[in-house]
Amino acid sequence: MEKAIEDIEELEKIEEEDEPMIGISFNTDTEMFMYFKEYGKKKGFLVMRRSSRKDSDGILRNVSFACGRSGETRSKSTNILKPQPNIKTGCSARLGAGFGDDGKWTIRSLNLEHNHPLLTPTKSRLFRCNRSLSAHAKKKLDINDRARIKLSKNYQSLVIEAGGHENVTFIERDCRNHIQKERRLRLGDGDAAALQNYFMKVQAEDNRFFFTEPKNRDAYKEFGDVVTFDTTYLTNKYDMPFAPFVGVNHHGHSILFGCGLISNEDIETFTWLFQTWLSCMSNSAPIGIITDQDKAMKAAIENVFPNTRHRWCLWHILKKIPEKLGGYKEYRDISNVLHCAVYDSQSSAKFEETWHHMIVEFELGGNEWLRGLYNERYRWVPCYLKNSFWARMSTTQRSESMNAFFYGYVNSKTTLKQFVEQYSNALKNKAQKEVEEDTRCSSHQLPCVTSYAMEKQIRDVYTISKFQEFQQELVGKMYCEFVNSMGCEYIVREDVKVDTWKKRTFFEVNCDKENGEIHCSCSRFQFRGILCRHAITIMIRNDMEVLPEKFGLVDQW
Incomplete structure (x- = not known):
C-alpha cells in the first residue's frame, strides 16, 4: 500500500506537458503504467497491458502497454449477420520497457501513431481503464x-x-x-440544498406548473423535428398528470424537450402549456407531433401549432379494435382486413379500396367509430403519413419510455418541490448516459457484414445504433428480388415474414442513376431517414455502390 502511494506521488511530479520518450525511466512497472494511462487519458485513447516476460529466475524483465484498440476485430456474435460493436481497429500504438541492472524500468520502444480518432479528456475519462470506485x-x-x-x-x-x-x-x-x-x-440533504430554490416562482396560482432547462432547449434545436406528447402514464401527489415533450436523438434513444405538470386536461390548459413550451423553444414549432386522440389536445395543437403535422398514435387506435368491433360475429375477419388496410396499403388508393371493401363486405356502414377514423385517416393511416419524416415514430411509446425513466426519481407521492429537484437529477443522469453512448460510438466500431462500399460509407458517418438500422436493410436485401423494369421504374418483390408465415409484397422503386435520385413506394427513407432494402437492391443492380450525399450523409444522425 505504501509503495502504491509512493508511485502516485511520483507520478504527480511528472510535468503535464511531458510526452513519452525512449530512455525515460521509472521505479516500477506500475508507475510506468500509471504514467502511460494518464497520458492516454489526456490524449484521448485507452491503455491496456499488452504483454510481459519473465526470465529463468522468475523475475519480470519486459513489459509492453498498448492502445486499447490494438489487435484484430473479432465478432463475438453467433449470428454473422448481426455483429456486435467491437473496439479493436488493429492500432499499433504501444510502449515497450525493460528492467535494467540499475533497478529501473526504462522505455525501450515507442509508437505513438494511432489509426483511429482520439477523444477529448472529457470523454476519455469514461474509458474502463480510467474508471475506479474509491x-x-x-x-x-x-x-x-x-x-x-x-x-x-x-x-x-x-x-x-x-x-x-x-x-x-x-x-x-x-x-x-x-x-x-x-x-x-x-x-x-447535502448539496441538494442548492436545488431547493430552483425555479421557486414557477408554480402558478391556478396550480399549474411548467419549466424547462437549457439542456432541453439545446436538445430540441438538434433533434426537435418530431415530438411525441402524452399525459397518460405518471401523476404526482396532487394527481397532476406529468406531460413530457419527447423526441429521439442520433442514438435512437428517447430525449426530453421539456415537460409540464397540469391540473386539467382541457383546451385552455393544453393551449397554455403548448404556448409556454413553444416560447421556451424560441417559438420554433416542430415539423410533426404525435399524440393520442384527445379532442382537447387536438384543438390546442391546431391553435398553437397550425403548421405542424399532427399524427395520432397508431397503437392507441389499434388497441381499441377488440372493444369497438369485438361484438361482431365476423370479428376475426374484420380485424384481419382492417390490419391489412393499415399495414399493407402502400398508397392512399389501395387503402380506400381495402377499407370500402371491408365496410361493404361486413356491413359496417353504421359503425360510428370506424366512420370517425375514416374521416381522420390523414392523421393515423401510414400511407397518408409516410412521405413526412417521423424519426421512425408512429406511436407515443417514446413518452411512455420517458415516464418509465422518471419512475426511479418521481412517483405518486412526489411533492412539487421534490419534483423540481428530482427532475434535474434525472435530466443530468440522462445527459450523462448520452455522453457515455457518444464515447462508445467514438471508441468502438461495428464490423461490416458485406463488401459493398455503401456499408463502410454509412458506418463512418452514423452512430452505432443508426448504422445497425442501415445494416439490417442491407442484410434484408437477401429477401428481395428484382422482378422487372420500365425505364427508371423498377418492381422489387420482398418475402415478408409475418409471425409464422410469409407473404410476398411488391414495391415500386424509381431510380435515376444520372441524377442520384432514388425513391421507393415504401417511403422508408422519408419516414425513418434510412434507405430501404428495396432501393438498395436496385442501386446495386445498377452498380451504384456509393450512396448519394442526400441520403442521410450530411449531419442528421
Whole structure:
C-alpha cells in the first residue's frame, strides 16, 4: 500500500506537458503504467497491458502497454449477420520497457501513431481503464444498498456529493457491478440544498406548473423535428398528470424537450402549456407531433401549432379494435382486413379500396367509430403519413419510455418541490448516459457484414445504433428480388415474414442513376431517414455502390 502511494506521488511530479520518450525511466512497472494511462487519458485513447516476460529466475524483465484498440476485430456474435460493436481497429500504438541492472524500468520502444480518432479528456475519462470506485464510494454504495435505496438514487447521491458527473471517476454501471458483487458476498440533504430554490416562482396560482432547462432547449434545436406528447402514464401527489415533450436523438434513444405538470386536461390548459413550451423553444414549432386522440389536445395543437403535422398514435387506435368491433360475429375477419388496410396499403388508393371493401363486405356502414377514423385517416393511416419524416415514430411509446425513466426519481407521492429537484437529477443522469453512448460510438466500431462500399460509407458517418438500422436493410436485401423494369421504374418483390408465415409484397422503386435520385413506394427513407432494402437492391443492380450525399450523409444522425 505504501509503495502504491509512493508511485502516485511520483507520478504527480511528472510535468503535464511531458510526452513519452525512449530512455525515460521509472521505479516500477506500475508507475510506468500509471504514467502511460494518464497520458492516454489526456490524449484521448485507452491503455491496456499488452504483454510481459519473465526470465529463468522468475523475475519480470519486459513489459509492453498498448492502445486499447490494438489487435484484430473479432465478432463475438453467433449470428454473422448481426455483429456486435467491437473496439479493436488493429492500432499499433504501444510502449515497450525493460528492467535494467540499475533497478529501473526504462522505455525501450515507442509508437505513438494511432489509426483511429482520439477523444477529448472529457470523454476519455469514461474509458474502463480510467474508471475506479474509491473506498468512500464503495462504502456509501454498500450502506445505501443495505437501506434498500434504489441504484439510481444511490448513484445520484455520489454524483451530487462530487459536484457533478464530470467530477466522479465511475459511471452507474460500475456502481451496479460493485453492488451485485457485494450482494453475492453477503449471500443474500447535502448539496441538494442548492436545488431547493430552483425555479421557486414557477408554480402558478391556478396550480399549474411548467419549466424547462437549457439542456432541453439545446436538445430540441438538434433533434426537435418530431415530438411525441402524452399525459397518460405518471401523476404526482396532487394527481397532476406529468406531460413530457419527447423526441429521439442520433442514438435512437428517447430525449426530453421539456415537460409540464397540469391540473386539467382541457383546451385552455393544453393551449397554455403548448404556448409556454413553444416560447421556451424560441417559438420554433416542430415539423410533426404525435399524440393520442384527445379532442382537447387536438384543438390546442391546431391553435398553437397550425403548421405542424399532427399524427395520432397508431397503437392507441389499434388497441381499441377488440372493444369497438369485438361484438361482431365476423370479428376475426374484420380485424384481419382492417390490419391489412393499415399495414399493407402502400398508397392512399389501395387503402380506400381495402377499407370500402371491408365496410361493404361486413356491413359496417353504421359503425360510428370506424366512420370517425375514416374521416381522420390523414392523421393515423401510414400511407397518408409516410412521405413526412417521423424519426421512425408512429406511436407515443417514446413518452411512455420517458415516464418509465422518471419512475426511479418521481412517483405518486412526489411533492412539487421534490419534483423540481428530482427532475434535474434525472435530466443530468440522462445527459450523462448520452455522453457515455457518444464515447462508445467514438471508441468502438461495428464490423461490416458485406463488401459493398455503401456499408463502410454509412458506418463512418452514423452512430452505432443508426448504422445497425442501415445494416439490417442491407442484410434484408437477401429477401428481395428484382422482378422487372420500365425505364427508371423498377418492381422489387420482398418475402415478408409475418409471425409464422410469409407473404410476398411488391414495391415500386424509381431510380435515376444520372441524377442520384432514388425513391421507393415504401417511403422508408422519408419516414425513418434510412434507405430501404428495396432501393438498395436496385442501386446495386445498377452498380451504384456509393450512396448519394442526400441520403442521410450530411449531419442528421
